[in-house]
Amino acid sequence: SQTIHQWPATLVQPVGSPLSLECTVEGTSNPNLYWYRQAAGRGLQLLFYSVGIGQISSEVPQNLSASRPQDRQFILSSKKLLLSDSGFYLCAWVTVRAFFGQGTRLTVV
Amino acid sequence: QKEVEQDPGPLSVPEGAIVSLNCTYSNSAFQYFMWYRQYSRKGPELLMYTYSSGNKEDGRFTAQVDKSSKYISLFIRDSQPSDSATYLCAMSGLASGTYKYIFGTGTRLKVLA
Numbered sequence: 001s002q003t004i005h006q007w008p009a010t011l012v013q014p015v016g017s018p019l020s021l022e023c024t025v026e027g028t029s030n031p032n033l034y035w036y037r038q039a040a041g042r043g044l045q046l047l048f049y050s051v052g053i054g055q056i057s058s059e060v061p062q063n064l065s066a067s068r069p070q071d072r073q074f075i076l077s078s079k080k081l082l083l084s085d086s087g088f089y090l091c092a093w094v095t096v097r098a099f100f101g102q103g104t105r106l107t108v109v
Numbered sequence: 110q111k112e113v114e115q116d117p118g119p120l121s122v123p124e125g126a127i128v129s130l131n132c133t134y135s136n137s138a139f140q141y142f143m144w145y146r147q148y149s150r151k152g153p154e155l156l157m158y159t160y161s162s163g164n165k166e167d168g169r170f171t172a173q174v175d176k177s178s179k180y181i182s183l184f185i186r187d188s189q190p191s192d193s194a195t196y197l198c199a200m201s202g203l204a205s206g207t208y209k210y211i212f213g214t215g216t217r218l219k220v221l222a
Binding site: 006032034036042043044046088090092094096097098099100101102103105 | 115141143145150151152153154155158197199201208210212213214215
């Protein structure tokens with residue numbers, strides 16, 4: 001069965017520090033992988049999606065970047081975090097349906 | 110105009126009530142319609158999945174899609190406190206050569222015991 005691992009679950013980082021969130025998928029090959037951010041009380045904002053190794057599409061210009069170094073690995077990064085980067089980050093494997101990881105709650109202080 | 114509109118709530122109902130959650134959308138290219146349930150501090154989980162227009166029933170949950178009106182609904186019968194969560198509609202399809210997967214903002218539901 002398909003499984004998505006996302007870590008860490010919770011993260012508190014100071015402004016200006018770097019960020020690396022990792023997502024891995026099991027049970028499939030060549031998955032379409034998505035990164036979403038969910039601010040408190042708001043919907044899911046699509047940040048990046050990837051249809052294959054090295055292929056990244058950005059939906060919203062921002063302080064974040066994404067990479068797909070391996071088929072089943074998707075990484076969300078930032079060189080310098082801003083307060084506005086706080087939120088709940090979700091990785092998803094998307095076919096017709098979306099399967100989500102458990103999310104990372106990031107607080108930038 | 111947003112591609113998907115969903116009332117954010119919160120919606121509070123007594124235990125046992127029938128709950129109606131709705132979304133409207135603007136892109137007629139959408140063909141797949143989903144409802145996700147998200148508990149606090151968790152990732153969304155797929156609840157219901159429908160292709161094209163019609164109804165689909167699963168236990169206490171019924172999903173309806175009206176493509177002519179671009180309107181989808183989720184009904185919860187005999188609502189329980191454990192149904193308290195945020196419900197997100199989602200839809201997907203091929204539009205202008207690009208596969209799109211769009212979520213509503215979610216409706217917070219509280220079922221009171």
